[in-house]
Amino acid sequence: MKLKRIKKTISYIFLFSLLGGLLLLLYEFRHAISLAYDTGSWDPITEKFQSYGFWSFFFVSLTQTFCIIFTVIPGTPIQIIAAISLGRVLAFLACLAGIVLGNLAIFIIFRKIGSKSEELYANKELAEIEDAALRRGQNFFTWFIIFLYMIPVFPYGLIAFTAAKAKMRYPRYFLLTTLGAMPSTLINIALGNFLMLADKTTALILIGIFLLLTILVARYYKRIIRFLTNRPIKNMVYFQSSVRLPGTFIYYLLYFVLRCILFPRLRVKYRVKDVDKIEPPFLLLYNHPSKIDFAYSMVPLFPRKVNQIVAYYYFCNYRFGRFLHYMGSFPKFLYHPDLSSMRNIKRVIRAKGVLGFAPEGRLSAYGCMETLAPATEKLVKHLGVPVVMAKIKGGYLTFPKWAKNMRRGRVEIEVEEILTAEDSKAMNAEEIKAFLEKKLAYDDFKWQEEKRIRYRGKRFAEGLEHILYICPVCKHEYTFTAKGNLLTCSHCGTEVKLNPYYEFEANNPLIPKNIRDWYLFQKETEARNVEKENYILESRVSLKLPDPDGKGFKKAGEGVTVLTEKGVTYTGTINGEIRTVHFKIENIPAILFGVNEDFEIYHDNTLYYFIPENIRECVKWSVVGEAMYNKYLRDNE
Numbered sequence: 001m002k003l004k005r006i007k008k009t010i011s012y013i014f015l016f017s018l019l020g021g022l023l024l025l026l027y028e029f030r031h032a033i034s035l036a037y038d039t040g041s042w043d044p045i046t047e048k049f050q051s052y053g054f055w056s057f058f059f060v061s062l063t064q065t066f067c068i069i070f071t072v073i074p075g076t077p078i079q080i081i082a083a084i085s086l087g088r089v090l091a092f093l094a095c096l097a098g099i100v101l102g103n104l105a106i107f108i109i110f111r112k113i114g115s116k117s118e119e120l121y122a123n124k125e126l127a128e129i130e131d132a133a134l135r136r137g138q139n140f141f142t143w144f145i146i147f148l149y150m151i152p153v154f155p156y157g158l159i160a161f162t163a164a165k166a167k168m169r170y171p172r173y174f175l176l177t178t179l180g181a182m183p184s185t186l187i188n189i190a191l192g193n194f195l196m197l198a199d200k201t202t203a204l205i206l207i208g209i210f211l212l213l214t215i216l217v218a219r220y221y222k223r224i225i226r227f228l229t230n231r232p233i234k235n236m237v238y239f240q241s242s243v244r245l246p247g248t249f250i251y252y253l254l255y256f257v258l259r260c261i262l263f264p265r266l267r268v269k270y271r272v273k274d275v276d277k278i279e280p281p282f283l284l285l286y287n288h289p290s291k292i293d294f295a296y297s298m299v300p301l302f303p304r305k306v307n308q309i310v311a312y313y314y315f316c317n318y319r320f321g322r323f324l325h326y327m328g329s330f331p332k333f334l335y336h337p338d339l340s341s342m343r344n345i346k347r348v349i350r351a352k353g354v355l356g357f358a359p360e361g362r363l364s365a366y367g368c369m370e371t372l373a374p375a376t377e378k379l380v381k382h383l384g385v386p387v388v389m390a391k392i393k394g395g396y397l398t399f400p401k402w403a404k405n406m407r408r409g410r411v412e413i414e415v416e417e418i419l420t421a422e423d424s425k426a427m428n429a430e431e432i433k434a435f436l437e438k439k440l441a442y443d444d445f446k447w448q449e450e451k452r453i454r455y456r457g458k459r460f461a462e463g464l465e466h467i468l469y470i471c472p473v474c475k476h477e478y479t480f481t482a483k484g485n486l487l488t489c490s491h492c493g494t495e496v497k498l499n500p501y502y503e504f505e506a507n508n509p510l511i512p513k514n515i516r517d518w519y520l521f522q523k524e525t526e527a528r529n530v531e532k533e534n535y536i537l538e539s540r541v542s543l544k545l546p547d548p549d550g551k552g553f554k555k556a557g558e559g560v561t562v563l564t565e566k567g568v569t570y571t572g573t574i575n576g577e578i579r580t581v582h583f584k585i586e587n588i589p590a591i592l593f594g595v596n597e598d599f600e601i602y603h604d605n606t607l608y609y610f611i612p613e614n615i616r617e618c619v620k621w622s623v624v625g626e627a628m629y630n631k632y633l634r635d636n637e
Helices: 002-028 030-039 043-051 053-069 078-088 088-113 116-122 124-135 137-152 156-165 171-197 200-228 248-268 295-300 318-326 339-350 376-383 421-426 429-440 444-451 515-529 615-635
Strands: 268-273 282-286 306-311 330-331 354-357 387-393 411-419 480-483 486-489 495-498 537-546 551-564 567-574 579-585 592-594 598-603 606-612
Touching: 053 078, 053 088, 053 116, 053 156, 078 088, 078 171, 088 156, 088 171, 137 156, 137 171, 137 376, 156 171, 248 268, 248 295, 268 295, 268 444, 295 306, 295 354, 295 387, 295 411, 318 330, 330 339, 339 354, 339 376, 376 421, 376 429, 387 429, 411 421, 411 429, 429 592, 444 515, 515 615, 537 567, 551 606, 579 598, 592 615, 598 615, 606 615
Parallel strands: 268 411, 282 354, 282 387, 306 330, 306 354
Antiparallel strands: 387 411, 480 486, 486 495, 537 551, 537 606, 551 567, 567 579, 592 598, 598 606
């Protein structure tokens, strides 16, 4: 009992000391705060801190402590001011001391007054979210707290109170709340140090970003927490059975990152023609030359939010799938009948949303439009809503399918209405198809011949060896290697340089002038090959299927895939059993492939992910598969 009274006495002395410190702080800084309010500048407060010399460390720590105790106040401003006043090392130590003291105060307050503290620090809606995190176990709750610290300008005090409610012992509470706050504290101090060195324009931009984040977090922090504690997803039906309009906070944050960071870096320019006059619902169609076309399509329409149709592949990782779901996206089986995606499409239209997708259904390997996915024209006809097009030029040259790095040059985007609702209803499906093929057609190499834009990037040609697999000189396959901007054939010794204008430079006249012409040469070669009697393409493969636990893909077996005029046949093991699966040629208008990764076939409501023993065969399966499908169309015209 005596020990408890001692602890209680010490606790109250500590809390009253902090209260006295608060009064001292307010008294000392009363004029600086008033002046800062009148001038709209942090300078008076920064100068006041600096005037205390050694004691500024004490006042910074004390201020950080009260930022935590009064949980609605984010700690970011004081950490930035600390960096300006004390320098990086002392600022970090001062803020860390304040964090430790503030977290201790929160812990004591909760332990001493219990439920009454919840009236001060929480509300019923937030408590339900926190309880949901606790129900998922201590490990999940620990990561949940760490995630909260990573949310920009989220009040540390609110996080500390959430941890205190978990009734963990103080040593664990101390480690979790102290270590969790360190990364964001270091970032804020680095930001303050950068502001000292930056010019006025850059400093204003950074301050503007901070203010925007503060406003957004203050308004949407409950939604952020609910997103993190969302119930576990047990299967793909969660994503297939519903679609939501995009969540405002993350959508706006993503827009800001894309518009203010990515677009300037890639020199993206866009022009929007009277689309703001079109009332949703409407379709947003865009061509698909690069990996980030979703960004090129959504940014010009902001603040209108776009529900994107996304390949089923990306939802197989449930964590990433949840993010996509929050962004209003939903999965689609590519080149495969999919009733769930059709229902979601109708939900978006009924909710007067904007539905975005790339009708090609696959990323272009050579900078020109691929064929439209079957039934695109029927969808446009069926929905009978306006159609807006985002035409992307230069996207392939900026971030091609085969490259690991972006290149800086230029991207141009034109956004315009191409069909009114009346047009969609008046035209038949074949007319719509022909119209879309004409409007969406693009050729980045033809565009580049006119523009002559210099593109810059590291390892400029590396990756091309995975899509340019036939040597135009010796006709051998898989013989090219790439290093820097140079391609070399190991069989005939031919060397090809890719210059910054995406033109090939070589002494041999058989080398095509660019990637497009080389890839078309391969298509023509394989189109002739599949006409040969009893032509087959065969590969030893590993098979992966979507992981039932939502962790991407899981190895399911090994075997052999064979492509003939009848289709693709896999013979091998699937989950320990010897099986044969046949994919009819009429159901495979395209075999999708990942560069240096796999080739894929959607079938029977799942995705078969084949990894060939010779990984460079991926592209050949795509090219030959397309040639075989075109042969099937001709033979059955």
